[in-house]
Amino acid sequence: MSASGEGPPGGPAKKAAFVAVVGRPSAGKSTLINLFCGAKVSIVSAVPQTTRDAIRGILTREEGQLVFVDTPGRYRSEKKGNRKLREISSQALGDSDMALYVLDATRPPGPEEEDIAALLAPHAERAVAAINKIDDPGADAGRARAFLAESLPGLAPALCLEVSAKTGEGAKALSDALFAMAGEGEPFYGEGIYTDQEVDFRIAEIVREQAILRLQQELPHALSVEVADAQLSAAKPGPGGAAGGGRQKLWARVFISVERESQKGIVVGKGGAMIREIRLAALRELAQIFDWKIELDLRVKAAKGSRR
Numbered sequence: 001m002s003a004s005g006e007g008p009p010g011g012p013a014k015k016a017a018f019v020a021v022v023g024r025p026s027a028g029k030s031t032l033i034n035l036f037c038g039a040k041v042s043i044v045s046a047v048p049q050t051t052r053d054a055i056r057g058i059l060t061r062e063e064g065q066l067v068f069v070d071t072p073g074r075y076r077s078e079k080k081g082n083r084k085l086r087e088i089s090s091q092a093l094g095d096s097d098m099a100l101y102v103l104d105a106t107r108p109p110g111p112e113e114e115d116i117a118a119l120l121a122p123h124a125e126r127a128v129a130a131i132n133k134i135d136d137p138g139a140d141a142g143r144a145r146a147f148l149a150e151s152l153p154g155l156a157p158a159l160c161l162e163v164s165a166k167t168g169e170g171a172k173a174l175s176d177a178l179f180a181m182a183g184e185g186e187p188f189y190g191e192g193i194y195t196d197q198e199v200d201f202r203i204a205e206i207v208r209e210q211a212i213l214r215l216q217q218e219l220p221h222a223l224s225v226e227v228a229d230a231q232l233s234a235a236k237p238g239p240g241g242a243a244g245g246g247r248q249k250l251w252a253r254v255f256i257s258v259e260r261e262s263q264k265g266i267v268v269g270k271g272g273a274m275i276r277e278i279r280l281a282a283l284r285e286l287a288q289i290f291d292w293k294i295e296l297d298l299r300v301k302a303a304k305g306s307r308r
Contacts, residue, residue: 015064016185023102032165065187105139117151124154135164
């Protein structure tokens with residue numbers, strides 16, 4: 001394949017594009033990206049705005065490569081934190097070649113949906129809409145289509161596709177539409193790579209996901225996670241000193257930070273039960289991501305301003 005993105009002689013040119021994924025909180029953006037990439041790229045929970053960064057997931061097929069940029073759910077609020085999250089999604093949209101607008105078919109469109117449609121209006125010719133959660137009995141795809149026709153008339157009706165990120169229904173048609181819209185170009189990443197996240201970031205995000213899932217009633221957003229130290233050791237030699245006797249081991253010291261001393265006990269739990277549960281659940285998730293044997297030294301600390 002040449003630098004221009006041309007395929008083999010007589011074959012179709014390869015496609016390559018960055019795709020900004022935007023939508024309301026809990027519309028299913030992260031679940032859809034994980035589905036496309038075939039592995040966990042973005043963490044998922046029922047808590048709105050779990051995604052705090054622009055996270056890249058990579059889909060490589062015979063026809064080319066799409067790099068999905070998962071963005072925080074856009075929430076109408078003038079609090080400083082919410083303004084920052086909106087800036088992240090706006091920048092990702094401006095930096096990307098295309099946009100994927102994910103709508104929740106179970107919820108009626110509201111002011112937040114109108115804001116997103118207004119944001120996407122100048123980019124409608126390079127956008128595709130995914131009407132998500134059609135597997136839910138409460139889904140109303142017709143309502144979502146009517147909203148798009150009225151609020152985003154520049155978006156072609158044929159590019160408003162119904163999908164279930166949970167079951168995979170409609171996902172192939174959606175990815176086909178995105179590849180058809182993508183321009184020609186070389187792949188940005190090598191085959192087999194499904195995210196460009198650093199190891200420390202992935203560990204911290206998995207721990208944060210498991211903490212949020214268990215503490216969403218008490219501490220939905222008043223916690224953050226950081227990897228203070230990590231070491232990757234060589235695999236132990238096999239019998240007689242032969243190589244390949246075992247897996248490499250990744251050890252990491254990870255801190256869950258809360259804003260007040262009184263909140264530490266909530267994370268630790270009675271007799272350390274909660275933090276142990278978070279640690280074991282995170283280890284199970286990390287075992288699906290990394291080939292290494294993982295050891296987590298998980299601790300809790302109070303750090304004023306950790307939410308910021």
